[in-house]
Amino acid sequence: MAGIMDWDNLRYFLELARTGTLAAAARRTGVEHTTVGRRIQALEKQMGVPLFAREAAGHRLTEAGRQLLPAVEAMEAAVLGAERVVPAGGTSGPAGLVRVGATEGFGTLILAPQLARLARRHPQLSIDLLAVPRMLHLSRREADIVISLERPKRGSVLVTKLADYTLHLYGQREYLARRPLVARREDLRQHDFVSYVDDLLFTKELQFLDQLGAPARFALRSTSVTAQYEAVRAGAGLAVLPAFLADRDPTLARVLPREARFTRTFWMSMPPESRHLARTQAVWAFLKDVGQQEAARLRPA
Numbered sequence: 001m002a003g004i005m006d007w008d009n010l011r012y013f014l015e016l017a018r019t020g021t022l023a024a025a026a027r028r029t030g031v032e033h034t035t036v037g038r039r040i041q042a043l044e045k046q047m048g049v050p051l052f053a054r055e056a057a058g059h060r061l062t063e064a065g066r067q068l069l070p071a072v073e074a075m076e077a078a079v080l081g082a083e084r085v086v087p088a089g090g091t092s093g094p095a096g097l098v099r100v101g102a103t104e105g106f107g108t109l110i111l112a113p114q115l116a117r118l119a120r121r122h123p124q125l126s127i128d129l130l131a132v133p134r135m136l137h138l139s140r141r142e143a144d145i146v147i148s149l150e151r152p153k154r155g156s157v158l159v160t161k162l163a164d165y166t167l168h169l170y171g172q173r174e175y176l177a178r179r180p181l182v183a184r185r186e187d188l189r190q191h192d193f194v195s196y197v198d199d200l201l202f203t204k205e206l207q208f209l210d211q212l213g214a215p216a217r218f219a220l221r222s223t224s225v226t227a228q229y230e231a232v233r234a235g236a237g238l239a240v241l242p243a244f245l246a247d248r249d250p251t252l253a254r255v256l257p258r259e260a261r262f263t264r265t266f267w268m269s270m271p272p273e274s275r276h277l278a279r280t281q282a283v284w285a286f287l288k289d290v291g292q293q294e295a296a297r298l299r300p301a
Contacts, residue, residue: 006046010072012039013051017069019141021058028141030097077276094282095124101143105225105245106165106266107131110297111147114290118283125279133223134202138271144280145287149205151267158275162266163291165298166243167208169260170252175235182255188212192219192237194228205264208240212260243300263299266291 015025022033051065108131136142180190193215219237232239274280
């Protein structure tokens with residue numbers, strides 16, 4: 001191996017080793033996938049051996065790549081240590097990109113305005129908010145911080161409880177006025193329901209209706225909680241919705257408020273290596289504060 005190794009090339013090597021695809025590594029580093037490819041080729045040329053095996057599903061480390069990986073990870077730790085002492089570019093405050101993954105409703109209604117405030121406070125900080133109705137995986141580097149409904153049980157991750165939130169059964173007031181009165185759980189059989197698509201449900205924490213009894217008819221099902229909310233607003237039927245989403249709408253009313261009440265938990269996690277990054281630390285701490293500040297909205301009376 002001749003010459004001094006370029007840290008930029010090694011950084012792209014590290015991201016490709018972690019993500020497994022040029023596209024994912026490019027997202028993580030903020031460049032085009034062709035740039036990642038060129039950097040890897042330059043590093044392999046300098047090393048004199050292939051570091052990745054190109055496969056249909058992506059890039060897999062060769063034996064030479066696996067041997068190189070621990071040394072590059074040690075270099076990364078040293079670089080991160082230096083960044084903590086002397087921030088990149090001499091900037092004060094966090095800088096760079098942080099990708100936050102969250103459930104759709106929570107990400108859209110609670111996090112989006114709060115993270116916008118954080119970005120205004122720190123002009124050098126950029127945030128990607130992935131508010132999607134599916135599970136995001138830290139192991140695939142889909143996000144730097146993930147807020148999920150299930151506590152991660154696999155892999156080496158840092159986890160904290162962010163907040164509890166409540167859900168209730170709701171119906172449009174006009175719909176409820178023209179349909180049979182719901183005074184007890186058995187009356188729900190006379191009503192249409194709006195819910196999730198069972199075989200596309202990404203977490204068991206969103207299974208609610210088993211506790212209320214199987215509906216006689218689903219008027220509409222969707223993978224999107226905001227789509228369900230809009231369907232209930234249009235009078236399609238009853239649905240279990242987050243209180244922070246539905247309570248703000250005067251056209252909706254709770255149904256069986258004592259019996260049809262559910263509590264779920266938001267868990268926040270990140271890879272252990274991310275805790276050394278000032279930008280990730282800043283977003284992590286900010287989100288913990290958001291969880292405390294929004295407690296009354298997440299768990300209303």
